[in-house]
Amino acid sequence: MTVREVILLGNPLLREKSSDAAFGKELETIIEDLKDTLIYLQRKKGIGRALAAPQIGYLKKVIFINARNSKNSRTMTLINPTIVEKSKEMIEVWDSCYSFDVAFFVQIKRHKKIKVEYMDENGRKIVEEFEDDLSELLQHEIDHLNGILATDHLKSGKDIIMREEWEKRYRN
Numbered sequence: 743m744t745v746r747e748v749i750l751l752g753n754p755l756l757r758e759k760s761s762d763a764a765f766g767k768e769l770e771t772i773i774e775d776l777k778d779t780l781i782y783l784q785r786k787k788g789i790g791r792a793l794a795a796p797q798i799g800y801l802k803k804v805i806f807i808n809a810r811n812s813k814n815s816r817t818m819t820l821i822n823p824t825i826v827e828k829s830k831e832m833i834e835v836w837d838s839c840y841s842f843d844v845a846f847f848v849q850i851k852r853h854k855k856i857k858v859e860y861m862d863e864n865g866r867k868i869v870e871e872f873e874d875d876l877s878e879l880l881q882h883e884i885d886h887l888n889g890i891l892a893t894d895h896l897k898s899g900k901d902i903i904m905r906e907e908w909e910k911r912y913r914n
């Protein structure tokens with residue numbers, strides 16, 4: 743049981759590119775730490791659906807998702823994910839991040855559908871299509887593996903709001 747500290751916006755580590763993860767002891771530790779940290783954060787912050795390994799200091803391509811409360815309920819680990827197809831159709835979303843301490847939200851555009859190639863915890867290669875909330879979530883998390891943050895997608899500084907205002911105006 744290891745809850746790790748989340749690296750915050752401004753830390754240059756968040757801008758690094760992660761490398762492919764290899765199966766073995768280190769990967770097991772990363773997955774365990776991601777799970778422990780995400781469950782802890784979801785309880786503490788009352789919000790959030792996923793965590794990427796670089797956010798807790800491992801520059802490896804690993805993502806853990808626990809999106810049980812969204813309409814496409816899903817718990818999964820993605821190892822070495824890459825987006826192999828993106829829809830032309832875009833959706834507008836309010837996005838935040840544990841690395842922003844979920845203090846503010848940004849309104850940005852994401853692809854409505856994506857196809858992702860990844861490995862699961864058992865090393866099985868999977869190609870899967872995601873739509874709407876899971877699609878935008880995975881785009882956010884895969885961005886982390888490439889050193890990209892949600893704020894990089896902002897078109898205007900007017901599309902930033904504090905969490906309190908988001909809760910009042912936009913939370914379902």
Ligand SMILES: [Zn+2]
Pocket residue numbers: 838839840841882886
């Ligand atoms: Zn994030």
